[in-house]
Amino acid sequence: MPTVEMTYLEAIRQGLRRLLQERNEVLLYGEDVGAFGGAFKVTLGLQEEFGKDRVFNTPISESAMIGAAIGMATQGLRPVVELQFVDFGMTAVHQLLNNAGPTHYRTGLSVPLTIRAPCGGGFGGGPFHSEELESLFCLMPGLKVVYPAFPSDARGLIYSAVMDPNPVIYLENKYLYRHVKEVMSDRFDPIPLGLARICRPGRDAVVLTYGAMVHEALRAAERLSAEKHYEIMVVDMRTLKPYDAETVIAAVTATNRVLIVHEGWRTCGFGAELAALVAERAFHLLDAPIRRVAAPDVPVPFAPSLEKAYRPDADKIGEALVELIEY
Amino acid sequence: MPTVEMTYLEAIRQGLRRLLQERNEVLLYGEDVGAFGGAFKVTLGLQEEFGKDRVFNTPISESAMIGAAIGMATQGLRPVVELQFVDFGMTAVHQLLNNAGPTHYRTGLSVPLTIRAPCGGGFGGGPFHSEELESLFCLMPGLKVVYPAFPSDARGLIYSAVMDPNPVIYLENKYLYRHVKEVMSDRFDPIPLGLARICRPGRDAVVLTYGAMVHEALRAAERLSAEKHYEIMVVDMRTLKPYDAETVIAAVTATNRVLIVHEGWRTCGFGAELAALVAERAFHLLDAPIRRVAAPDVPVPFAPSLEKAYRPDADKIGEALVELIEY
């Protein structure tokens, strides 16, 4: 099979393109996603290819955008809504928590909509363009939450997200958009939601993570392998709700030491849920406390000196791993 | 000192009344809080006593209500905003997460506002009038989150919440409004934010909880004491952010077994944060896995048969405690 090298961003676009090709019920809309291609150019070329009827701009109205998607989804369409930044979805939380999420449970209607939301920092976006809000979405009954770290996963998971009969929050990492490339087949199979992936085997500890931090964890793991001969397993959660508890437990069984890493805030972050899972279901397997490396509970700062201190990275992960292993 | 018997609701009202008396900069507003006294009558009589200038109705505009409070707070007032139900605050999450919370960090301005939000179920409120959303607020940098369980705490904590120089989410439990009474002094001292309280001593296990579940936990503890001679410590967190890690660790040190209980959803609920805290800082003290008793991840159901199955209570807590102790 022919292969191509693709960025994370291009991979998402390819997934969307295939959905628009194959499925007439797929629509794509949001602020500036039309001819302009969206703030990050993920949808570039799609309006030209599929027409204004399938790919279009909307007014700056996050609540109406998501509300309309609920209406469309319950009538057989599969709307894909782009939030310009995940941060701006906070103006419409009720449409997700109280409308999209509980509709199936309350009424029996299926709500196959997808919200695409660029997340994360590392590029001077400041407090309002860098947030990581996955734990907030994971609280909401009836939603699924996906967060790919690799181009191939991004492509396969967007396909499954859009084809899922439920509302799916599909989180995209802005830092990865152009920083991560992968050589992959130009055809693809959908990747099922709900499955974590062991990106790197290891025996001395496991890092449970997702999004941009998968790459930082892999970097830390390589360094520790070279410098200290520690072998670190890295698990990419990929889907955060419903999450893959079995893979987590298996990883803990194999390593007995757990480090949880995410880019967003520590208190009530998704890492707390993973820690609680492990503490409840794999307590007897642990040789050391469960550690979290996450952002401190401060607004995402703008200045590079501060953002570097704020954002978890391979160095911080490496340090925590050494402490954990040498506990 | 003369004592009175007061409900949880009356205690909140007394706290608000004293604030309005003592502090000219305190204002109280929200939907129907004026002559009507609010949906639950917490503010009944306050407009009559303090005038329309201090206690008033607003249009149904949660975002404008909170935004205006930010403006007032930064100009020296201490606005207290009542959300009719916490659920409806979800239309204005950005005003809390992105505006009230980060303002001090970004600009140096203090934002002494208080959001009062009735929470919780147990009375047939259905999916939109029963939610527990504390973990969502606890994620937000710059906010404090308070959730009293007893009339005396409700009164002392509302005072401290309003006098705090930061935005405080003050969660009130609707079930407790009229179900819980306490005989207490008719004068009171403020209760500082940030301190948990051991409501019941015990040695066999500790229940970490807050809100309505404190009373369910106490009921379970009494039953287990009578039936099985197990002595269960019950810790009421009272403030959820910043939370009292020291009291938690001390409680775990004393009991070695931890059950975390809350009324809201399990996945990414506040209980996950407590579990993560214990798993990180008190791992070596544990004799058994950390357990959580929480609501399952489904929309709060309406029918009594379903809501009873949904909502944690003394029976479910008791069962979990027995399993935990006999682990």
Added chain:
Amino acid sequence: MSERKIESVDDGRWKAVLRCMMLSRAIEERLVRLYHQGRIFGGVYTGIGQEAIGAATSLAAGPSDLFAPCIRNMTVHLGRGETSLNVFRQYLGRASGPTRGRDGNVHYGCTANGVYAMISHLGAMLSVVTGAVMARRRQGRDAVGVAYIGDGATSTGDFHEAVNFAAVFDVPVIFLIENNKFAYSTPNAEQFRCKQLVDRAQGYGIEGLCADGNDAVELFLLAQDLMSDIRQKPRPILLECDTMRMRGHGEHDDFSYVPRELLEKYAARDPIAQARSRLAEAGLVAKAAADDIELQVRSEVDQAYQQALEEPVPDPADLMEGVYADR
């Protein structure tokens, strides 16, 4: 108002309008009694005195049209074919009801009837029905939508976003403001400053009309005109209906804050009494025929209530079922 005459509609249709209003009144009067007898779990919110609006508009519509009823719109459910039996099942939280006991009172709908189940968050359903109409029209059906909203709910951001969104995309939805003078305890004067809410139409670049919300006959003729007009030339319309909430916000509310004169004024304009006499005068529904309908609906209500009462409540074992859709 429409230029067409009452005679242009056949008597069967007029009987249906009358029957719809009478049935709604009979059901709601029964619910009120049951509430005060303590036989209803949760709250009771009625549209007594506002029946004309939902009856006229739902019965003037075509088979593929879509509806987003609000708190006061029992007549929309009935006009679109909901049975009294299902209504009682819903209020009694029966497993056989439209939400299977998972949601309560006004929060139900019926896909086959084109009726959406409202969520409580005021204004949130306006964009949902907008999206649903967009979807149906894309699928080649000539659907129009009607979204009902209270005077108070026009202050929500959601109202604004949805109407603007529909205007931009030329979606044929009637945004029907039911101005019943109060939002819970809050009168129009504390909710908005425009002379009439229809003054908002121009700001969205759409047409606005006022109508007498208690005159079912004129409203029906007007609704027919408007619907056929926007069906051909798709665009939203703002329609403000003058009416009055004749009871409390819910049955727990004694509505002592409502001036008695206002109630008397509108009591003299009761929609059912008015329609009866107008249709009798026009020779379309004789008094005897109307009396017959009245008798029929009363006995239908007795039977429906009795039957619903005997049906089972939800099995707690089903609590977790159907949070996610399978397809």
Added chain:
Amino acid sequence: MSERKIESVDDGRWKAVLRCMMLSRAIEERLVRLYHQGRIFGGVYTGIGQEAIGAATSLAAGPSDLFAPCIRNMTVHLGRGETSLNVFRQYLGRASGPTRGRDGNVHYGCTANGVYAMISHLGAMLSVVTGAVMARRRQGRDAVGVAYIGDGATSTGDFHEAVNFAAVFDVPVIFLIENNKFAYSTPNAEQFRCKQLVDRAQGYGIEGLCADGNDAVELFLLAQDLMSDIRQKPRPILLECDTMRMRGHGEHDDFSYVPRELLEKYAARDPIAQARSRLAEAGLVAKAAADDIELQVRSEVDQAYQQALEEPVPDPADLMEGVYADR
């Protein structure tokens, strides 16, 4: 437009208006250059071509007035007394800057100047300044407010809630819509359907006016009139200013989607050139005097940039400091 004459304002004030616009232009042109030279971290968003609006309104105001500037309002900051030095500190993320490097580019303000630091969520600051004006007036100061908002941001629910809220409480705020024809890549036609945005005023029961946003002289006279009017008789006003965004949304955007004729049309109406010639004709600011100002501001900008450049960036050790206020 105002009936007062240009001569009613002394030449010192006109020089200040001219200087404010020229300084803003000089700073922003420098920022643009720095951005394209890769010397700026984060984005650059300018108000080039829209300087008249902020300059005229901020300089027409009194000392206790309050401002909520938006993306294009450098002239509001400068008009209220912000220094070029502080602006460069902000853009360069310096510890000495108004947000101490914690927030970036347009997200700054100054309490002493009565200027709020915007958050990114469009529309969110409108209610903040409304509440702030309410507070100041309650404290006996005769403050009025000006809230600036783009054409695109008028589609947010927050715009609606805030304007309605201010109308209900008679808060003297000018809601100034800066219609620069585009919201990022989205033209007015895809954002709203009303002929002009000022058509929304009636729906809030407030006055609405249109003005030429590129004519600083007329705008200044109008702003003086409006402010003194609403200062006496408190109420909000909607003011739509016709202008044009002369560059991309930000400097990363080549704005190829903007019709060149539109740019040419407004280039011929450049606010600085227009004000210069009008003031020269009126004999108030001679060409030579204006040239002098031009030279001054250019050298001020050079110095300010150089000085800011030499100042230290934030110390990462301060990352956690000041999330909560102490008082």
